[in-house]
Amino acid sequence: LDHQFKQALPIIDKIKEAGFEAYFVGGSVRDTLLKKTINDVDIATSAKPDEIKLIFQKTIDVGIEHGTVMVLWKDETYEITTFRTESTYQDFRRPDNVEFVRSLKEDLKRRDFTINALAMDRDGKIIDYFDGQNDLENKIIKAVGIPEERFFEDALRMMRGVRFVSQLDFDMDSETELAIQKNHSLLEKIAVERIQVEFIKLLLGSGRKKALALFIRTNLFRYCPGLKLHKKELEELAKLDCVIENRIIAWTLLIHHLNIPTEEAELFLREWKCSKKEINLVKSALFALRHRLKNNFNRQVLYQVGLQIALDVETMMECLGRSVDFESIHSIYEELPIYSKKEIKINGNDLKEVLNRKPGKWLGDLMIEIEMAILVGDILNEKQAIFDWVSLYYEEKD
Template structure:
């Protein structure tokens, strides 16, 4: 796929050049090629005006015509094709008040970082570097083009992008650029939640998540974008269970242990699983620290954080459930079979198991509990029929039950018996329900057991 994209991007440049226009690959694709990495997309810059680009390519979207930006669709793939331009008079920390078409050199100098300011002519095989990007690639550093504070004032998101590129590429940051990021860090709050979220997702990709956290700290951005995580610093834990140190150090170590191919939500589960600890910390008479109910408080905090950053609802729900349930796994071997199976059948279970594994390995605990959980999960996978309840409300309606709490309680009991291997198929479940209804066990306040004792009235 990537080689196909390169071939298509080459043909776009060739077509533009054939009509007398300058045309280059620009930005991240050039940087990645110089680093020996495979680009995921290709952007082009050209002397052609938007209307000339539109005339050359039948499928063309004017996504930013006023800025000279068009998207060319070739063989079903989008390629951004932008006219060389300069920008000035930024009034809102993102949008320029004035845009003028310009030369390729001027276009390079308006970009954010030198490593993103490289141009490459794929037709001639010629690299063009007007900003010192190749030297910074050799030195493995992120450096702003021109005065750093001016670049960051133009678009405040660049503050976060500087940290993200340093983390992704495992580069250092040029001192003046780092100083400017630190000085202007509070300005990141002016950037829309969606743009911040998208940068953070890239920064906390499993392959670079630990470096991402380190760079947010080093750039003094962590408290600006994730204050709940920043608050973990200095929150000391009981050394009996957490000899590694405070909660933030615990998180750092878990991020370092992330597999590069992990679920993209796993770094977020790591970051957020203990954010309820600072507001819940207590110290008993013996001087031991406790964090009672931190998972419940943390789940509420995670919900608020995900809403603030405009996470997709499905992602938010999974992360909230991970935080709420992560302590349950430590008691797995004491659970009833049905309770454990309910836990492992939830959509978030695979993510929670990985979170539990990281939690154990980074605190010096053995993996016996994790291995027990994995064995239980493998047993469930060998019994796919357990994934779905034997009965639904429709089945009970067909037996003459009325909708209401009693029906819900009876369905839960059937499900419990199914997960406990006491009911194995539809017929067994229906026969059991019929018997319960005949005994009147589903009509009272406690249909789960007709012979159970009633609680005394208070």
């Protein structure tokens, strides 16, 4: 047993002592069988949420209506979910109402794919009602039960399936693929935020090539924001031979491949419900990438976008098959005279006084000129040097 499972054993044992069943389930069981590092262990139990809350001192109701209670145990948190079925489905989304059941098998039956429908008991014995271990060995993503029915219950599962193809570098079972192809338009019912989570994991996965081809082949892409009219461009993106390292690179490469103008990137990302912060980072990265495709990095661009984005851009250049120079990015960056406006040795007030002028638009403009002059090395970042430069500047203008 992995140490994360071992750490959680007292929890399973306490639930069992109280007379209920408890198992490890879901992604952690799958990942441990794949010998991958596991994130968090999920526990499923026959005990109802109220019963769990009686067993443990410290609990938090995180999703009690879905049967999930969070237990705090030795500085760790564990999600404990009551065995349940999802009997009433509305509108092709996961239901609000769940029905608690006492059997593990019923619980595993409602899970999406066979490799995610495995359970493991406290001694490490695997419980596998749907041939999930076989599919793990053969590297197959296969719906539990009749695929079409499962996608009718919850259309997000179609995206999850393609995401696992990428993340695990698996293939998709042909019947499962066919059911997605047939029902791809159900994706329309799903909130963009949830689609986004899966789409990004798809782009970041090591099997991205295969998964993107599947995403295109099944027509799922038609129901994703801003992708509908871009089949050809997505196919081009699928040809890239590199692992995408982070979300910023993923969005930037995507937008670049879709030939979306830099000014329109924000709209695209807003449709995908990205955060304001992420949108700003991607806009910077896109600007820098498109600069870099034509020129080398210079002080101004590095100053503007910062080191991290510049390095991400260089990684993208590598991905695009262009020659790269990480070294010079580091050395240009290290030699920048300033890294932000705040480091400039004078401020607006100083300027107003020295020039004896009322504040106005001129002041902001002048500050930008000073900032740029310091950056390219025309002035030293010292009070006197800046004053001298400003006086000269005004003499010339008058």
